[in-house]
Amino acid sequence: MRLSNLTAGTIAMVATVVQASIFTPTRAPAWPLAVRSPYVNAWLQGDSGGVLPGSWPRHWTSGVLGWQGFVRVDGVAYNWMGGAPGPPNVDQISAEYTSTKTIFKFNVRNRITLTVTFLSPVYPEDLAKQSQQFSYVSAKATSTDGATHKVELYMDVSGEWASGDTTQVITWDHDVSENVSYHSFQRQTQQVFVENNEIAAWGTWYLATSNQNGLTWRTGVSDVDTRRQFVTNGTLDNTNSAAYRAVNDQWPVFAFAHDLGNVAGDSYEVTYTLGIVQDQVISFAGAAPGMTALPGLWSAFYTSGLDSMVAFHENYPSALQSATDLDTRIQTDSVKAHSQDYATITTLAVRQTFGALQFAGNATKPYIFLKEISSNSDIQTVDVIFPAFPILLYLNPRLIAPLLDPLFENQETPGRYPNQFAEHDLGTFPVARGYPAGNDEQMPLEECGNMIIMTLAYAERAGDTAYLSQHYARLNQWAQFLVNESLIPASQLSTDDFAGALENQTNLALKGIIGLKAMSKIANLTGNVDAFASTAEDYLTRWQDLAITKTQTPPHTTLAYGDESSHGLLYNIYADKLLDLNFVPQSIYDMQSAFYPTVALQYGVPLDTRHTWTKSDWEMFVAAVSSPSTKTMFISKLANWIGNTTTQLAMTDLYDAATGGWPENGPQFKARPVVGGTFALLALP
Ligand SMILES: *[C@@H]1O[C@H](CO)[C@@H](O)[C@H](O)[C@H]1NC(C)=O
Ligand SMILES: *[C@@H]1O[C@H](CO)[C@@H](O)[C@H](O)[C@H]1NC(C)=O
Ligand SMILES: *[C@@H]1O[C@H](CO)[C@@H](O)[C@H](O)[C@H]1NC(C)=O
Numbered sequence: 255m256r257l258s259n260l261t262a263g264t265i266a267m268v269a270t271v272v273q274a275s276i277f278t279p280t281r282a283p284a285w286p287l288a289v290r291s292p293y294v295n296a297w298l299q300g301d302s303g304g305v306l307p308g309s310w311p312r313h314w315t316s317g318v319l320g321w322q323g324f325v326r327v328d329g330v331a332y333n334w335m336g337g338a339p340g341p342p343n344v345d346q347i348s349a350e351y352t353s354t355k356t357i358f359k360f361n362v363r364n365r366i367t368l369t370v371t372f373l374s375p376v377y378p379e380d381l382a383k384q385s386q387q388f389s390y391v392s393a394k395a396t397s398t399d400g401a402t403h404k405v406e407l408y409m410d411v412s413g414e415w416a417s418g419d420t421t422q423v424i425t426w427d428h429d430v431s432e433n434v435s436y437h438s439f440q441r442q443t444q445q446v447f448v449e450n451n452e453i454a455a456w457g458t459w460y461l462a463t464s465n466q467n468g469l470t471w472r473t474g475v476s477d478v479d480t481r482r483q484f485v486t487n488g489t490l491d492n493t494n495s496a497a498y499r500a501v502n503d504q505w506p507v508f509a510f511a512h513d514l515g516n517v518a519g520d521s522y523e524v525t526y527t528l529g530i531v532q533d534q535v536i537s538f539a540g541a542a543p544g545m546t547a548l549p550g551l552w553s554a555f556y557t558s559g560l561d562s563m564v565a566f567h568e569n570y571p572s573a574l575q576s577a578t579d580l581d582t583r584i585q586t587d588s589v590k591a592h593s594q595d596y597a598t599i600t601t602l603a604v605r606q607t608f609g610a611l612q613f614a615g616n617a618t619k620p621y622i623f624l625k626e627i628s629s630n631s632d633i634q635t636v637d638v639i640f641p642a643f644p645i646l647l648y649l650n651p652r653l654i655a656p657l658l659d660p661l662f663e664n665q666e667t668p669g670r671y672p673n674q675f676a677e678h679d680l681g682t683f684p685v686a687r688g689y690p691a692g693n694d695e696q697m698p699l700e701e702c703g704n705m706i707i708m709t710l711a712y713a714e715r716a717g718d719t720a721y722l723s724q725h726y727a728r729l730n731q732w733a734q735f736l737v738n739e740s741l742i743p744a745s746q747l748s749t750d751d752f753a754g755a756l757e758n759q760t761n762l763a764l765k766g767i768i769g770l771k772a773m774s775k776i777a778n779l780t781g782n783v784d785a786f787a788s789t790a791e792d793y794l795t796r797w798q799d800l801a802i803t804k805t806q807t808p809p810h811t812t813l814a815y816g817d818e819s820s821h822g823l824l825y826n827i828y829a830d831k832l833l834d835l836n837f838v839p840q841s842i843y844d845m846q847s848a849f850y851p852t853v854a855l856q857y858g859v860p861l862d863t864r865h866t867w868t869k870s871d872w873e874m875f876v877a878a879v880s881s882p883s884t885k886t887m888f889i890s891k892l893a894n895w896i897g898n899t900t901t902q903l904a905m906t907d908l909y910d911a912a913t914g915g916w917p918e919n920g921p922q923f924k925a926r927p928v929v930g931g932t933f934a935l936l937a938l939p
């Protein structure tokens with residue numbers, strides 16, 4: 255039908271039907287739903303149009319996670335989440351993200367407004383609560399037209415959460431503890447420390463809700479039958495199927511239905527808890543001989559997995575308050591540090607960063623492990639911790655020691671790592687085996703510089719000089735490597751390994767030289783002889799001669815020494831300001847600030863001259879130390895990218911700065927914790 259053929263009446267009708275959802279603060283590439291750990295990591299992908307009903311929530315891998323929501327209003331059922339066939343979708347009014355929440359509002363028949371909040375709390379100061387791999391969903395109905403409407407609410411999850419191999423048999427149960435009604439389900443064959451398609455092959459999943467009046471449930475019956483029962487009747491028949499079977503065998507689902515009664519104003523709020531309990535979380539080659547199976551840190555604070563789940567669920571009011579306080583703090587500080595554009599960036603990065611962390615050990619010796627999600631699932635990758643760590647410096651620097659400890663402990667234990675330079679990672683998540691043969695993916699300069707810089711930043715911010723003394727021998731060894739290798743870097747990989755190895759990398763050399771200056775400070779703070787200050791000064795002088803173009807206008811640093819036609823983001827300069835070293839001359843900062851706008855593309859400044867690709871973490875490192883106008887350029891381009899990118903998955907840190915899409919013939923990163931680096935402005939002293 256051509257536009258000219260439309261009558262005024264049909265235009266009005268079309269306008270009502272295609273009313274688009276409002277997105278606040280912008281349309282995210284993907285929306286975090288339950289993002290609390292590497293295994294509780296569920297998203298609404300961008301291919302949904304940012305609309306919750308009508309497509310399945312996805313694991314960060316894009317694997318489908320059965321998670322279905324219906325609502326019945328005056329006896330007619332609608333779909334508010336998930337891809338199940340049957341009832342029509344509610345109209346989505348809006349979607350909003352904050353640091354810890356994703357909030358949807360739906361219009362149901364112009365009679366009821368349904369508000370659904372997905373809360374994945376972040377507890378920078380409370381390891382007991384942060385170590386629990388659970389997330390909340392809450393829902394509330396409000397009468398839109400002031401009349402009274404009968405409302406019933408439904409949610410289920412499938413066995414897909416419990417196994418990345420859907421042919422695996424799962425077992426299940428339903429029970430009530432205190433006032434919490436819950437379904438539990440797990441793989442029948444538990445395989446500790448094994449993943450299938452990045453989903454844990456061990457642990458018990460829970461879907462729980464408050465045992466309020468009007469609650470009905472159904473456990474392990476097929477998806478089709480269970481959903482039909484709710485759609486037809488508005489209730490479930492409180493049955494627990496005994497027929498344990500494969501995830502994909504008539505898809506067993508775990509369902510709750512709440513009768514919200516006759517709603518005239520606001521209904522009561524229904525709250526769900528969803529997540530996994532794992533007794534053991536990481537296999538670690540530390541100081542003890544062999545491999546140690548580390549318990550989940552939660553088990554130091556709760557007597558059982560069930561107690562932990564019940565405590566999490568009952569803590570909802572307080573969790574909501576503390577999450578809202580954190581949301582406000584990050585929003586306010588981001589606007590104060592720069593702008594709403596900056597807050598648009600930082601607030602989307604919080605759950606994604608913490609969702610890559612696993613908390614292990616006990617109250618005396620906690621460890622934090624990090625999964626290098628999506629690039630290759632390495633555990634404890636040093637050059638992934640480094641870009642992520644500004645968010646920790648800002649929220650709580652004390653979280654950094656438990657993250658560095660596994661690396662120190664592994665390398666300080668004789669026989670665990672033979673190389674003179676710092677180890678790149680500890681293996682493949684969740685097995686931190688290390689590399690006794692020294693055959694890790696080597697990034698020698700990168701990781702020596704990173705370890706020294708991060709250790710000093712931690713010690714200064716947390717006031718823990720003893721940590722520097724404790725690890726002085728290893729730090730000193732890495733600094734010796736920097737003395738040998740930083741000024742004229744041999745051909746090697748930098749953290750941007752997708753671009754390949756290169757010799758004489760200008761930015762990499764600067765990391766090593768700043769690392770030496772940092773080591774000079776460490777020597778001073780620990781009462782050791784400072785054998786590094788004069789080398790650092792000497793190298794910096796020579797680096798300026800090697801690093802800066804001689805024939806270009808405006809001048810700038812190169813990608814590699816002597817390559818006049820090259821350039822790149824000089825993001826390693828950030829550590830100079832972060833550590834308050836006052837080491838690199840202001841003229842270098844000024845020169846780079848003047849240069850970047852001359853090579854900017856639509857969505858950012860290319861990482862270097864090998865591609866039009868860029869990295870959002872490194873862009874924010876550079877922005878943090880740029881002149882006001884260049885800072886604004888970086889931030890507004892990145893905020894604009896978030897709203898316009900075609901990538902559609904959990905925010906990638908690597909994208910094409912010209913198109914805003916995926917890097918052509920490059921890797922598709924997603925859900926990586928390095929987006930914590932967007933807190934670079936807020937981490938500065
Ligand atoms: C359970 O609910 C009842 C009634 O609302 C309340 O009195 C009681 O304190 C609750 N118990 C717990 C453990 O929360
Ligand atoms: C609805 O409830 C009735 C009465 O409890 C029951 O007989 C019927 O089977 C239910 N319908 C479905 C589709 O489960
Ligand atoms: C705590 O963990 C450390 C390191 O794994 C271990 O040596 C210690 O025995 C544990 N303490 C307790 C009380 O379990």
Ligand SMILES: *[C@@H]1O[C@H](CO)[C@@H](O)[C@H](O)[C@H]1NC(C)=O
Nearest residue numbers: 674675731732734735736738
């Ligand atoms: C630094 O170079 C010296 C001299 O070649 C060598 O003996 C030493 O082992 C090197 N140190 C490191 C940490 O690479």
Ligand SMILES: *[C@@H]1O[C@H](CO)[C@@H](O)[C@H](O)[C@H]1NC(C)=O
Nearest residue numbers: 742743745757758800815816
């Ligand atoms: C690296 O830079 C140094 C100093 O300019 C130069 O002598 C050397 O030839 C360069 N190496 C390569 C492989 O270009």
Ligand SMILES: *[C@@H]1O[C@H](CO)[C@@H](O)[C@H](O)[C@H]1NC(C)=O
Nearest residue numbers: 777778779780781782783784
């Ligand atoms: C550390 O630096 C301060 C200030 O430069 C100096 O006074 C002090 O002697 C140094 N300490 C050591 C152990 O070198």
Ligand SMILES: *[C@@H]1O[C@H](CO)[C@@H](O)[C@H](O)[C@H]1NC(C)=O
Nearest residue numbers: 280281893894895896897898
């Ligand atoms: C997308 O880009 C356009 C053009 O730069 C800009 O006006 C718009 O605000 C962007 N949209 C979002 C949602 O950021």
